[in-house]
Amino acid sequence: MRYIVWALRLIIFVVVLLFALKNTNPVEVGFYGDHVVSGVPLIVVMLVAFVIGIAFALLAVVPATLRRRRELKKAQREVQRLQDSLATREVQGHSDPEPAVPLAPL
Incomplete structure (x- = not known):
């Protein structure tokens, strides 16, 4: 698979070079x-236009990427908090709470 990817890269490079x-x-x-x-x-004009287009595309993607990173960090902190809570609960010897039994109707 690696050789196929390199072959495609070489073909694309040659086509762009000829262009x-x-x-x-x-x-x-x-x-x-x-x-x-x-x-x-x-x-040169085409290359500059291409680079400017890439820069604008990256600027458009940055806010969403930063938001996803914040959400990931928040989720990781929550997982760590829950793991710590579970570990302290096991150390204290607590077991799962007893299931709730419904009350008889009046």
């Missing part, structure tokens, strides 16, 4: 305020 080599034509990049940068290779 980059075919897109080296210079282009003009226009910014706000009539500021234009000319002579930038197209692949």
Whole structure:
């Protein structure tokens, strides 16, 4: 399985490399305020756009990841508290409480 993953990575790398080599034509990049940068290779523009997209995606995922980490820590503390409570209960010799018997109707 490991060799298949490496083969796929190599194939993807070669395809991306060939794509980059075919897109080296210079282009003009226009910014706000009539500021234009000319002579930038197209692949550089595409790479910058890709990196900016990844950065925005990561920023969008960060709040949910932090919330999940907080919930996990809270659950781990609760499990530890329950385990400690059970351990102290066993040390004190308490057994399970007797089952409740329903009262007879009046």
